[in-house]
Amino acid sequence: MTTPMPALFISHGAPTIAIETDDFTRAVDAYGATLTGARAIAIVSAHWQARDVRVNAVAHPEMIYDFGGFPEALYRIRYKAPGDPNLAREIASLLGNAALEEQRGWDHGLWVPLRIALPGANIPVVEIAQPFPTTPEQLMTIGRALAPLRARGIAIIGSGGIVHNLRRVHMPDKKAPVDDWARDFDTWVAKQLEARDFTTLTRYRDLAPNAALAVPTPEHFEPVFVTAGATRATDKLTTIYEGFHYGNLSMRTFAFG
Numbered sequence: 001m002t003t004p005m006p007a008l009f010i011s012h013g014a015p016t017i018a019i020e021t022d023d024f025t026r027a028v029d030a031y032g033a034t035l036t037g038a039r040a041i042a043i044v045s046a047h048w049q050a051r052d053v054r055v056n057a058v059a060h061p062e063m064i065y066d067f068g069g070f071p072e073a074l075y076r077i078r079y080k081a082p083g084d085p086n087l088a089r090e091i092a093s094l095l096g097n098a099a100l101e102e103q104r105g106w107d108h109g110l111w112v113p114l115r116i117a118l119p120g121a122n123i124p125v126v127e128i129a130q131p132f133p134t135t136p137e138q139l140m141t142i143g144r145a146l147a148p149l150r151a152r153g154i155a156i157i158g159s160g161g162i163v164h165n166l167r168r169v170h171m172p173d174k175k176a177p178v179d180d181w182a183r184d185f186d187t188w189v190a191k192q193l194e195a196r197d198f199t200t201l202t203r204y205r206d207l208a209p210n211a212a213l214a215v216p217t218p219e220h221f222e223p224v225f226v227t228a229g230a231t232r233a234t235d236k237l238t239t240i241y242e243g244f245h246y247g248n249l250s251m252r253t254f255a256f257g
Contacts, residue, residue, distance in 0.1 A: 005155035006257025007230035010113040027241040032117030039153035040124040045109030046160035046220040050129035053098040057088035062105035079111040084124035136202035136225045143229020156230040158223030163214040163250035170247035182248035185214035198228045231256040
């Protein structure tokens with residue numbers, strides 16, 4: 001019998017969490033143990049944007065180290081979970097005959113969180129590009145198109161960050177006191193998720209406190225709408241982790257299932 005899978009949003013923070021152990025990684029690892037029965041993962045990452053919707057159909061994607069200035073150990077990581085070209089073609093059909101990507105590797109918005117949640121690297125992964133430019137409503141539509149896959153044992157993941165303003169992070173103090181503006185935005189988002197008020201959430205630019213500071217560019221925040229679109233009326237919200245790194249980098253991670 002196939003185990004239904006959740007729709008998740010995972011904050012991937014700084015790339016260094018791939019080689020660190022803390023409360024966040026322990027929480028994500030513990031939740032990941034509940035996903036080991038997944039048939040596959042379909043993921044939208046902040047770090048793959050395209051002019052149109054694209055689906056990665058590479059059977060064995062190479063690693064992309066799309067960052068600089070970090071410890072050498074990060075550049076030696078290999079996350080060897082397979083792709084799934086057949087599932088990629090099916091997802092492309094669900095998304096209105098989206099284009100297939102035949103060459104691209106996996107960005108760190110994919111392999112950093114999955115290395116923590118699914119370290120066995122034995123579950124196939126299909127990545128879907130975040131269209132750019134886009135709107136929250138369009139991303140919700142992508143999530144709704146993917147939602148039926150959950151009943152077939154395929155987890156839907158948005159990977160990004162609720163508050164992500166690299167010009168404001170307090171490097172190198174990972175445990176810096178949390179800035180009020182970041183906490184206020186993160187709390188507002190949490191309230192909309194708890195209420196399942198995704199309509200209000202789509203209007204975050206106009207309604208949320210400190211939205212311009214918390215989301216200076218949309219690519220890290222807006223994968224949350226893919227997750228929201230993939231939810232069902234019977235889902236319950238599970239907060240996997242809430243907290244901050246470096247004073248304002250939200251690590252809020254949650255699942256509907």
